Amino acid sequence: xxxxxxxxxxxxxxxxxxxxxxxxxxxxxxxxxxxxxxxxxxxxxxxxxxxxxxxxxxxxxxxxxxxxxxxxxxxxxxxxxxxxxxxxxxxxxxxxxxxxxxxxxxxxxxxxxx
Amino acid sequence: xxxxxxxxxxxxxxxxxxxxxxxxxxxxxxxxxxxxxxxxxxxxxxxxxxxxxxxxxxxxxxxxxxxxxxxxxxxxxxxxxxxxxxxxxxxxxxxxxxxxxxxxxxxxxxxxxx
Numbered sequence: 030x031x032x033x034x035x036x037x038x039x040x041x042x043x044x045x046x047x048x049x050x051x052x053x054x055x056x057x058x059x060x061x062x063x064x065x066x067x068x069x070x071x072x073x074x075x076x077x078x079x080x081x082x083x084x085x086x087x088x089x090x091x092x093x094x095x096x097x098x099x100x101x102x103x104x105x106x107x108x109x110x111x112x113x114x115x116x117x118x119x120x121x122x123x124x125x126x127x128x129x130x131x132x133x134x135x136x137x138x139x140x141x142x143x
Numbered sequence: 144x145x146x147x148x149x150x151x152x153x154x155x156x157x158x159x160x161x162x163x164x165x166x167x168x169x170x171x172x173x174x175x176x177x178x179x180x181x182x183x184x185x186x187x188x189x190x191x192x193x194x195x196x197x198x199x200x201x202x203x204x205x206x207x208x209x210x211x212x213x214x215x216x217x218x219x220x221x222x223x224x225x226x227x228x229x230x231x232x233x234x235x236x237x238x239x240x241x242x243x244x245x246x247x248x249x250x251x252x253x254x255x256x257x
Contacts, residue, residue, distance in 0.1 A: 072248035129174050135185040
């Protein structure tokens with residue numbers, strides 16, 4: 030079984046400041062890792078994913094996440110946030126085998142302060 | 144463009160009523176999922192379906208049932224709604240495959256049980 034921990038339920042950040050949203054996972058098998066974003070009153074959208082290869086993955090809107098196997102972490106970062114980044118962010122994992130199931134963290138609400 | 148639709152954005156029902164939540168996808172995906180989303184708990188899997196007429200319990204199936212008579216449609220049924228089923232319900236679909244395939248989410252149905 031897998032579990033995902035997002036320790037920060039809410040993160041307020043000033044506009045144009047950097048941000049890091051933390052994600053740690055636990056699994057007895059190899060996993061794929063994901064960040065999903067939920068904008069207000071919308072469903073979830075895939076932001077970025079780590080499947081294999083380079084441990085640093087990037088999204089089209091400036092977010093990046095780094096897979097750290099030794100620390101079992103997949104933290105999400107952005108060097109300069111914008112008002113439009115206000116959303117809830119969910120970290121998720123799925124096992125390599127039986128990968129149809131996603132296990133989600135409890136989410137981090139990112140609030141951008143003008 | 145990928146499309147997952149849910150029959151209602153907002154729904155208000157009374158305790159004891161039978162409630163149907165409908166989800167339709169237009170991507171010919173084999174896998175479909177129902178999650179509930181609660182503050183501080185993230186997304187939890189209720190049921191999923193590998194294919195037509197196939198279903199499997201997720202992490203919190205108690206009080207729910209599902210139906211998948213056609214490939215594009217996956218229904219979540221609350222046989223006798225209770226106040227603790229007040230929540231946001233999200234449907235997702237995914238193409239079958241041995242390697243990773245993304246789950247696509249609908250906009251969600253916010254259900255209130257009075």
